[in-house]
Amino acid sequence: MGMANPIEASAFNLRANSGRGPGLPPASELDKADAWLLRKSHETAFLSWFRNGLLATGIGVISYVQGDTGREAAYGFFILGGICVSYGSASYFVSLFLLRRTMMLSYSAALLNSAAVITVALFWLCAISLYIGRLEVEIIQDDANDKKREDGKSEK
Secondary structure, eight states: OOOOSHHHHHHHHHHHTTTSOSOOOOOOHHHHHHHHHHHHHHHHHHHHHHHHHHHHHHHHHHHHTTOHHHHHHHHHHHHHHHHHHHHHHHHHHHHHHHSTTTTTOOHHHHHHHHHHHHHHHHHHHHHHHHHHHHHHHHHHHHHHHHHHHHHHHHHO
């Protein structure tokens, strides 16, 4: 049952791979190390963008409590934080699916990594939304108190 004919041998290999095409040669230790380093640098890039987003958001929170001028600047820092988190997440997704094979990641591992990034970005979005919602309530209450004071002064 030897396969002397190269065409038969290649047809056998195609069937053995379940129709997925010819199999890839086994990865060397150097290839595995390169894939691991690429994964780590990819994660580090995302974490850098996310850290910068958190830093900008934190500066926005600090700016808000500084006074009226700081309140205006705070929204700019919140937007900057959102840009950093959004760009870092989007860049991570694009790179993950373009470099998935190079990083030797399965689809399930790529989806798990994507779910982790989405979760972290949603936590940031929830936190900033709750904080901005609290700011809007405080601003509305401050405006209502100012109107009451003005109405009280005008009646006297």
